Structures are given as structure tokens and as C-alpha cells.
Amino acid sequence: MFNLDSLNPQQRQAVTTIRGPVLILAGAGTGKTRVITCRIAHLIRKGISPGNILAVTFTNKAAREMKERVAEMVPREARTTGEKGEGLTISTFHSFGSRVLRQHIEKLGYKKNFVIYDDAEQQSAIKKILSRISIKGEKTEPRDVQSLISKFKNGAFKPGEFGSETALSLARYMLKHYETALRACNAIDFDDLLVLTLRLLKEHPEVLADCRAKYQYIMVDEYQDTNAAQFELVNLLAQEHRNLCVVGDDDQSIYGWRGAEIANLLDLEKHFPEVKVIKLEQNYRSTNTILLAANAVIKNNARRRPKQLWSDKGQGEKIILAAFQNDEEEARTLVEEIEFDRMAHGIPWKDQAVLFRTNQQSRSLETALRQAKVRYHLVGGQSFFDRREVRDMLAYLKVCTNPNDDISLLRIANVPARGLSDVTMERLLTASQQRHSSVFTAMHHTDVLNSFQTRTQESIQEFLQFLEEYRNLLTAPGTESDPEGLLKWTKKLLTDSGYINELRRSEKNVEVGDSRVRNLMDLIANIDGSGLNPLPERLQHYLENVTLDNDRDSEEEDPGDAVTLITMHSCKGLEYPHVHIVGVEDGLLPHSRSKEEGTMDEERRLFYVAITRAQKTLTISYSLGRKKYGQTIPSQPSPFLRELPEELVERELEGAKKPVTGDTSKKLFDMLRASIQ
DSSP states (O other), rough: OOOOSSOOOHHHHHHHHHSEEEEEEEEESSSHHHHHHEEEEHHHTTTOOOOOOOEEEEEEEHHHHHHHHHHHHHHHHGGGGGTEEEEEEEEEEEHHHHHHHHHHHGTHHHHHHHHHHHHOHHHHHHHHHHOOOOOOOOOOOHHHHHHHHHHHHOOOOOOTSSHHHHHHHHHHHHHHHHHHHHHHHTHHHHHHHHHHHHHEEEEEOOHHHHHHHHOOOEESGGGGGHHHHHHHHHHHHHHTTOEEEEEEEEOOOOOGTTTTHHHHHTTTHHHOOTOOEEOBBBBBBSSSHHHHHHHHTTTSSSSSOOOOOBBBOOOOOOOEEEEESHHHHHHHEEEEEEEHHHHOOOOOOOGGEEEESSSHHHHHHHHHHHHTOEEEEETTOOOOOGSHHHHHHHHHHHHHOTTTTTHHHHHHSSSSSSSSHHHHHHHHHHHOOOOOOTHHHHHTTTHHTTOOOOOHHHHHHHHHHHHHHHHHHHHHHTTOOTTTHHHHHHHHHHHTTTTHHHHHHHHHSHHHHHHHHHHHHHHHTTTTTTTSHHHHHHHHHHHHHHOOOOOOOHHHHHOOEEEEOOOOTTOOOOEEEEEEEEETTTTBTBBBHHHTTTOOOHHHHHHHHTTEEEEEEEEEEEEEEEEEEEEEOOOBBGGGGSSGGGGGGEGGGGGGOOOHHHHHHHHHHHHHHHHHO
């Protein structure tokens, strides 16, 4: 159990104010997660039924962390209630939408076994549509269309964004045909998890009434990151009981480019005039030098809720500001400093983080780190779930639960080769489009089958029989009593389909092939995790979790002792003892687009977020020239650097080294001598 006395006065007020709307302004490093979890525990302690509590956040990592912390504070029996043992709901927005839709989506004309398309599957659907239209002299990227469709669905597009009426017409055409394509496959995408949930609540008052009755205490984390659809969903649910607690920091709103609306936090009083505002300003992460610098920078944003971060960790070291002739010298000197800190001061690589504005900036940094043989971890590399074998296996499972899922069926129809060539599948796809059906349905049409040669007809029928056999095995009597029934079924499917042998055969290196097979076995190890339910339900639950849990791979991969390379957008919520912010130049930070798009305030907030990641020391650097397309282009320091108070900064022009004291020099020499003995 937690103790209220362990909280500071403002945290305690935030935890114990449980009735009516509350806005908790939680500055960087002020113990936001602790406050939310303590608040949940306090609600339960006060007799609120856990089943009536809903906490939503943006990442699965944050949701899991909340669940784990609440579990430490509240006994298991107190976290569930009622005959069904209903517990409190802590989830992402998308998981919450999925939960509601699984119960009620049939009211919108979908079947309950809908599949959720991830980014790659959405782009595959878009590619199919683009292949049917041609735009003279232009190449349309599926990713761009996907982004456009997402903005349409979330109400985040701006009237002048498309440039011309032709572009706007194309966007509407793509949206219409994209939605038709997904509907034919009984599929929805991530945006639909919110958009369709909103539609359901608006069109079916009884569903809204049920949700309001169930979720009487609502908490929203990172409220400054909510978009129009998320804001509307929260307002719909909380409008009657008004027990809404939102936690956020307008100074850390850095996702406007993906639809986040800072106004949702700034203008909360318009929707809840009686809201109580509680500020958390005591920082538990950084020194006061770092916090004073952050406060000085962010106060230059006119539209914000004022707050002053402070700490009891002392003044700390001054911020180092260094200039370099070019980005390669910047990277090389930075790596030398990291190695000096490791050898002279015993600072491990894992305590060092390098932050930058754009992904392209990592090139010179990675080169310098490799040359110095320094281990590093680049956040945002290839996702585990983007690996070929993983996508293939998930496609097999999705087809077995929903054979009308065209994207998955087309992916595995001829993997391994079974006489269903690309030409055959293209003809089947065309036939399905002509009949306004799925490819699976078209495969059953006699006239479609008769249009193929005998051998191809046999291949199609054998494939259909294979799918039918495994779909029947899923529903075989008595399978729900086997705690490992789904795991056995999945292994048999992968073996009998020939996929495991194909995976090994496709790799020249035996170890690589075995490693790919191990990836699959690791992935399905906990496939029966949803208890003794019927196998189709277990499979649906598993696929849903894998699709929604898209940040698991990046968080669970422990890089060990390695320097972290990370973009400023990815670093929010993280902290490191020693932080280096590189490339702080006009055109990079603020980005060159910010002046045209009017997002200078958001760029400043990005700099503020980067500064407040540092716990002990902070180094900021810029180059007077940056290599682009093989040429060094002159660059200027960021105007944001002028906002740093002079008394907090120690300047090192052209990356001048810090003087080495006698003691440090002796320690470094001793360490070097020990390392070669």
C-alpha cells in the first residue's frame, strides 16, 4: 500500500481530489506516473469499484507500467469486483476502442471477427488502389496517402493542405475506395478504432449509456497529446458524471504534426468551467541549472500555462555549449568526450544519450562511434514485427481467423510456393474487384475457377481445403480444455504448411535460418495466454494484442551498456544522467519548415523536452557547416541558444577540450595501464 505522506503537498492534493474535473499540470520529471497510480489506489481505497475506473494513455509501455505500479499498491482481490471479477481498465486509447468495438461492432454492420490492419497492411491496401489509377508525371507514395487518410479520419487536415482541388479530389477518392476495400475484408485500421467507437457511441445511445454507467471515474495521461477524436471520446464519456482527471504538460506538446491539439489542454475550462487546476513543479530528475535553462527557454512561448520547475538536487554543473567547424568534427569530439568520461570518471556508455532533431543526423554520429568501437543503441531501428518471418506467420493466423482479409491472404497464398503465382493471384484479385467480394470468396466461384488451367484450379482448391481444415481444427470440440491447444495448433499449421522448412531452406546460412525459426517460436510461446477460452477467441485476443502492442519490441530490447542515439521526438518520457544535444542549428532546430507552417512554438517545446531529459550534465553543440549531398553547407546556430541565460552556460568554442587536472590525469593513466596488462 502507498502512504499519502510520501507525496509532496501538490501531489497529495492531486491524488485526493477525486470528485469533479481536475487538470494536473505535471511538469517534466515531477512524478506524474506516481501521482496517477496513487490516485487510482486512493480511489479504490475510498470504496470506488475498480470496474468503474478507466485510465487511458498513449503507449502500451505506459499502460503496463501503471498496471504494475497499481498492483504493488493494491491487493489483487481489491482490484476486481462483481461476479465476473471485473477489474479496473488501464489501456491505450486504441485498446479501449478495440474493447468497445469487440462487444458492439455488429451494430455498425461489421462482423465480430474483424482484423486490425497495421501500417504495412494499410499501405498494401493503398497500393492496390493506386495500381488502378495513374497520375501523369507523378509518383504517389502509399505512405503519403496513408498519412492523408489518417488526417481525414481524425479531423486533423487543414483546408489549404492539399495545394489544389485536384489533390483534394484524389484524397477523397482514395479515402472512399480505401474504406470500401477494408470493409470488404472485414478489416479496420488504427484510426477506425477511435472513429468507429465515436460513431458507435453517437448512433447508439444505449451503448453510450452503458459506457457512462461503467466508467464513472476517468483519467487521461499525456492529455496535451490528444487529437480531435480522442478529445471528443473523453468528453462524451465524462459529460454526465464529470469525474474527469487529465494529466499533462502543455510545454511538452510536440506532436502537432500528427494531429495532437494543445488547445485540448489549454482550453479545458471551455468544456469544464468548474475544473480545478493543480500544478506539479518540483522536479525529481535534474539539477537546478538544467531546470533554470529550460524555464528560461520555454517562457518565450506566449500561449502556455505558466509553471516554474525547481529541484532540491542542488545547482549542478554549468551547461556546456560547443561550436564545431562541421558535423563530422562535432561527432568525433563528442565520442572522444564520452570515452574520456568512461575512462577518467567511470561513466558507463549506458549513462550517455545523444539527442538530435532528424534521423539523418545519426549518420556522422554512428560513423564516429563505430570507428571508436563504442557500443551504441539507435532507438527506432527495424521493428521485430517488421521481420519477414513474423509478418508471414501473423498473415497465416489472420487468414485462419478471417479468410476475407485480402492483404494477409495475398501475402501467404504462395508462401511456400504451391502453384499460386503472382499472375494467378493478380487475376483472382481482379475477379474479386469485379464481383465486389474478397479474394477468398472469388476463389469459390465456379466461373472464376474455370478461367484457369486445370493445374492452377487444383492448386486453388488444395489451398482452400488446407485453410478449411485448419479453420475446422480451431473449432474442434474439447479444444478449449487444453491450456496449450492454440500453441499446438499454430505449430502444426506452420509445419504442415511447409513454412518452417521453407524458412530454413531460404537461408544459405543454417544459423540464420534457425534464428528466424526461433523468432517465431519465441513470438508464439505465450499464445494461449487468454485462459481456457475457445481457440478462436484465444487467437483473436492474441492477434489483437500483437497488433495493438506496437511499441513492445523497442522497449523490451535491452541494449546493455551502450550509448543511446535518439531523436528529440522519441525521447519524451525518458531520462539520462548525461545528455548531449547535437546539431542545434537554424534550419534543424527550429526546423526550416516551422516558419512556413507557424510551428515555431512547437519547435521551442521540442528543445525544452530535450533539455529536461538530462539529470546531471547537459552538453549542447552546433556546427558551422553540415555535409549535405557530399558538400559542406554553411549553417548558423539556432536562435533558441540566445534564450539560454549566460550565467548558466560555459562556452567551448570549436569544441575546445576541458583542461585535465593532475588527479584526473593520473586516474586516466592508471586506467589505461590496467587495461593493457
